[in-house]
Amino acid sequence: MSYSQDMHLLVGIATMYYDEGAKQADIAKKYNISRSLVSKYLTKARELGLVEIIIHDEMIHPHKNIEDKIKRRYNLDEVICVDSKEPEQLIKKLGVAAAKYLTRVIQPNQIVGVSAGNTVHEMALNFYSKNKLSSVTFVPLAGGLGQQHSAIQANTVCEILGQKSGGQYLALHAPITTDTKEAKEVFMNQSFIKKVFTKAAAADIAVVGIGGSPVYSTMTKIYLTEKNNELAEDIKRTDIVGDICYNFIDKQGALVDCNWNQRVISLPLDDLKKIPKVIGVCGGHDKVESIHAAISGGLINILITDDITANLLLDFM
Numbered sequence: 001m002s003y004s005q006d007m008h009l010l011v012g013i014a015t016m017y018y019d020e021g022a023k024q025a026d027i028a029k030k031y032n033i034s035r036s037l038v039s040k041y042l043t044k045a046r047e048l049g050l051v052e053i054i055i056h057d058e059m060i061h062p063h064k065n066i067e068d069k070i071k072r073r074y075n076l077d078e079v080i081c082v083d084s085k086e087p088e089q090l091i092k093k094l095g096v097a098a099a100k101y102l103t104r105v106i107q108p109n110q111i112v113g114v115s116a117g118n119t120v121h122e123m124a125l126n127f128y129s130k131n132k133l134s135s136v137t138f139v140p141l142a143g144g145l146g147q148q149h150s151a152i153q154a155n156t157v158c159e160i161l162g163q164k165s166g167g168q169y170l171a172l173h174a175p176i177t178t179d180t181k182e183a184k185e186v187f188m189n190q191s192f193i194k195k196v197f198t199k200a201a202a203a204d205i206a207v208v209g210i211g212g213s214p215v216y217s218t219m220t221k222i223y224l225t226e227k228n229n230e231l232a233e234d235i236k237r238t239d240i241v242g243d244i245c246y247n248f249i250d251k252q253g254a255l256v257d258c259n260w261n262q263r264v265i266s267l268p269l270d271d272l273k274k275i276p277k278v279i280g281v282c283g284g285h286d287k288v289e290s291i292h293a294a295i296s297g298g299l300i301n302i303l304i305t306d307d308i309t310a311n312l313l314l315d316f317m
Helices: 003-019 024-031 035-047 064-074 087-105 118-125 147-152 154-165 181-188 191-201 218-223 229-234 259-263 269-273 285-296 307-315
Strands: 078-082 111-114 137-140 205-211 242-244 247-249 277-281 302-306
Touching: 003 024, 003 035, 024 035, 064 078, 064 307, 078 087, 078 307, 087 118, 087 205, 087 277, 087 302, 111 154, 111 191, 118 147, 118 154, 118 205, 118 277, 137 154, 137 191, 181 191, 181 259, 191 269, 205 285, 229 259, 242 285, 247 259, 247 285, 277 285, 285 302, 285 307, 302 307
Parallel strands: 078 302, 111 137, 111 205, 205 277, 277 302
Antiparallel strands: 205 242, 242 247
């Protein structure tokens, strides 16, 4: 059979099967060939590009296009976007998406580090695993914000995840900040605190929120008082664009030399960068610059955000 005849046959078989919905048995009968040969011809038609199968998943996954663009633009391992409609439900949506992602990637015997915050807390509340993860350990990445905000601190998030998964969890018995940098050195050298951060530095996965400019941050609202003049001066600095694990960062994602960072009880950013999967969960137009900074600094490699924020990240210069 000549090449042109062979191609004609391929097109004819492909047309009957894909366009007309004919069964392979009917095609075999028409062309007087075996069904197995029909199957081989259909495969050959795909290999040669005569047939292109396109899966249109826009209806069930409407944000795949923007996710792929962000992934390529920022060289991220994975990007997940939620719908930005009903902005009052954004934290809930981000938490649910993060919970589903963590359920998918978590493996037995792993260590999972978690930061504090409303979105990460929502992730913990919505976490569900069909299989018990008794060998998994959840570890806090930062100290606590005090009794008034205990619900969203890292210790609480770890406890919820541990209980829901059947896994283990550690507690970090330390405040988010100390009065002086000397006091921080004392805290960080305590064996019970050092043990937690050593475990956190060995994490396989980290789930972290990303704070916006300090004026928007939950923690600065908590700690900004008339008596805390040093912090009040820090949040006026234009080089601070946000925080991750309560560490203030600049637009390159580098640690800012400021009073707060000298006193914060948190996993060092250099240790965070070494964790294989760091999932940043964050959304909102006021977080675009801080998300960009976290990505630029290599602080996260997986992003869970909303579609509007993702589009703003594409346009960010």
